[in-house]
Amino acid sequence: MSKPAYKRVLLKLSGEALMGDDAYGINRATIDRMVADVAEVAKLGVELAVVIGGGNIFRGVAPGAQGMDRATADYMGMLATVMNALALADAMRHVGVVARVMSAIGIEQVVEPYVRPKALQYLEEGKVVIFAAGTGNPFFTTDTAAALRGSEMSAEIVLKATKVDGVYSADPKKDPNATLYHTISFDEAIAGQLQVMDATAFALCRDQKLPIKVFSITKPGAMMRVIMGEEEGTLVHV
Numbered sequence: 037m038s039k040p041a042y043k044r045v046l047l048k049l050s051g052e053a054l055m056g057d058d059a060y061g062i063n064r065a066t067i068d069r070m071v072a073d074v075a076e077v078a079k080l081g082v083e084l085a086v087v088i089g090g091g092n093i094f095r096g097v098a099p100g101a102q103g104m105d106r107a108t109a110d111y112m113g114m115l116a117t118v119m120n121a122l123a124l125a126d127a128m129r130h131v132g133v134v135a136r137v138m139s140a141i142g143i144e145q146v147v148e149p150y151v152r153p154k155a156l157q158y159l160e161e162g163k164v165v166i167f168a169a170g171t172g173n174p175f176f177t178t179d180t181a182a183a184l185r186g187s188e189m190s191a192e193i194v195l196k197a198t199k200v201d202g203v204y205s206a207d208p209k210k211d212p213n214a215t216l217y218h219t220i221s222f223d224e225a226i227a228g229q230l231q232v233m234d235a236t237a238f239a240l241c242r243d244q245k246l247p248i249k250v251f252s253i254t255k256p257g258a259m260m261r262v263i264m265g266e267e268e269g270t271l272v273h274v
């Protein structure tokens with residue numbers, strides 16, 4: 037049997053995708069499907085660090101936050117990611133995957149704080165580490181948290197599992213003529229203002245020479261193909 041292409045990865049799971057077809061919150065079937073994919077990867081012995089988003093519950097820039105102090109709204113968004121992280125860890129427990137949640141915001145009664153050496157230790161022990169509360173700072177996104185934690189954990193790649201199947205020449209939800217890139221450089225992605233990830237995340241990964249693979253979270257088998265180094269999604273490279 038062929039071997040996985042990576043030993044340690046940072047997987048960014050879209051918070052917004054957790055809603056499935058619902059208007060808000062966590063859709064049970066959707067989270068179970070995501071976790072089944074993660075479990076398959078974990079069983080191959082790939083060390084998995086996960087950053088989960090919060091857009092299914094709250095986003096600092098959402099219409100619902102209009103008129104709010106931006107930092108306050110962003111803290112609410114970060115707390116939303118803590119809820120998603122708890123749901124994710126629990127769904128993993130159900131399928132026999134051992135996960136630990138670490139939060140960038142102090143909330144000790146609920147989850148342990150992020151401590152880098154401890155996170156590294158968990159990964160070495162084969163546990164999945166779920167990073168909650170993004171970077172812990174307002175005005176950032178969980179994509180930037182993925183770039184940051186991916187760099188800190190010395191991951192070989194950031195895997196962005198999202199609602200689209202890769203990076204397009206324009207937002208495919210708005211432009212039906214947008215074309216899919218198989219590979220694109222960080223500089224091209226930043227210069228083209230491709231919104232699939234924010235420029236801060238792209239810039240951090242570029243500076244750390246940490247490649248990103250963007251792929252669909254809903255396409256069956258996509259995550260496994262990415263892990264095996266097969267043709268799937270878009271590679272963003274230096």
Ligand SMILES: Nc1ncnc2c1ncn2[C@@H]1O[C@H](COP(=O)(O)OP(=O)(O)O)[C@@H](O)[C@H]1O
Pocket residue numbers: 049050051052053089091179197198199200202203204205206207208209230231232233
């Ligand atoms: N050039 C592009 N290529 C692909 N997706 C794009 C592009 N520009 C904008 N998008 C949009 O970016 C979205 C993914 O980013 P984001 O909303 O941050 O998702 P996530 O919930 O995974 O963090 C996609 O749903 C897509 O509509």
Ligand SMILES: O=c1ccn([C@@H]2O[C@H](COP(=O)(O)OP(=O)(O)O)[C@@H](O)[C@H]2O)c(=O)[nH]1
Pocket residue numbers: 049050051052053088089090091092094095096097109110111112113114116117169170171172173174175176177178179180181
């Ligand atoms: O480091 C961070 C990460 C997230 N957020 C807030 O948390 C929300 C949810 O995260 P995100 O939008 O990245 O989640 P996703 O796109 O994956 O649903 C963001 O909109 C921000 O308001 C933040 O302030 N700082």
